[in-house]
Amino acid sequence: MAPHPSHLTPHAAAARLRFALLGSGSRGNAAVVECGDTRILLDCGFSARETLVRLGRLGRDGAGFAAILITHEHSDHAAGAAVCARRLRAPVWMTPGTFSALGSDTDGLADVRLFDPNEAFVIGDIEVRPFPVPHDAREPSQFVFSDGRARLGFLTDIGEATAEVEAMLDGCDALVLECNHDPGLLRDGPYPYPLKQRIAGGQGHLANQAAAELLARLDTSRLRHLVAAHLSQTNNRPELVRAALARRLGCDPDWVQVADQQRGLSWVDCRVGGN
DSSP, X not given: OEEOOOOOOOOOSXXXXXXXXXXXXXXXXXXXXXXXXXXXXXXXXXXXXXXXXXHHHTTOOSOSOOEEEXXXXXXXXXXXXXXXXXXXXXXXXXXXXXXXXXXXXXXXXXXXXEOOTTSOEEETTEEEEEEEOOSSSSSOEEEEEESSSOEEEEEOXXXXXXXHHHHHHTTOSXXXXXXXXXXXXXXXXXXXXXXXXXXXXXXXXXXXXHHXXXXXXXXXXXXXXXXXXXXXXXXXXXXXXXXXXXXXXXXXXXXXXXXXXXXXXXXXXXXXXXX
8 A cells, every 4th residue: 555645746738637427326436537648537336347338438448547546435436446456457546444444345456545535646647636525434535636727626425515625616617516316306205214314414415405505605707517416316307406506506507417327428628618
C-alpha cells in the first residue's frame, strides 16, 4: 500500500477535462474522468467483463488507466475492483476506512494506495480533491476533479449535505449530483419499512428535493453541465428529477441530463456547453 503523494500541480496544457458514466444506480456504478493522457476509473461496481463492454461503448478499452478510485465499499461501487485492477493494470485508490471495510475483497489487489479524504492529491494531469460525506459506509468520500481550469464535482452517495460539501461543490463547471428518490414514491413503494428509513435517513441517499435545495445553495454561475445520478429505478422517475432541479436553476428541464443505469452517459466536456 503506497501513501498518497504530496501536493502537485496538474500539468495539462491544451487538454480538457471530460467525463462519462458507464452506468449509475443500485445495480452498479462507474465513471471515467479524463484529461490529456490521464484516465481515471471512478468506482467499479460492475464485473470486469461488463466494465470492458461499457468502456467499449465510449470508445475506450482497458488500456491507459492511471488509477481506479473507489468512493466507498458498497458492492454497487466496489464489487469489480479487484478483477478490474488486474485487467486494467491500474492501482486502486481508497480511504483507509474503505480498505478496512472491504476486508478480504482487497486480497487480489496488488497495488492499493490510501488517501486522506481531507487532503488533495494529483494523478497525472488531474487534481483530485476528496471530501468526506455522511453515508452508511466506513469512510466514504466524494470528489472534485480539476485540470487547473475546469472543476468537475461528483456527489453520488450522501444522506444529507453538509457545509463542507457545499463549500467543495461551489463554482463547479460540471456537477454529477445524486437524486436517488422521490419521497412520495419511496413512502408508498414496495420496500420494507427499515430499508425506507435507511434510504431517507441522514446516512442514506439524497431525495430529489434535497438535491435541488443543495443546488440552490451553491454558486452555479459557472455551471455548464448538470447530471442527475444514482436514480432509484423503483422510487424515482427522470421527469421528476428534471423538474425538481430545473425549478431551482430556472432552466429548461431538458437541460438537466440524467445518467441511466444501463446506458450511463456519454462523454461530456466540462468546458463546453451550458444553459
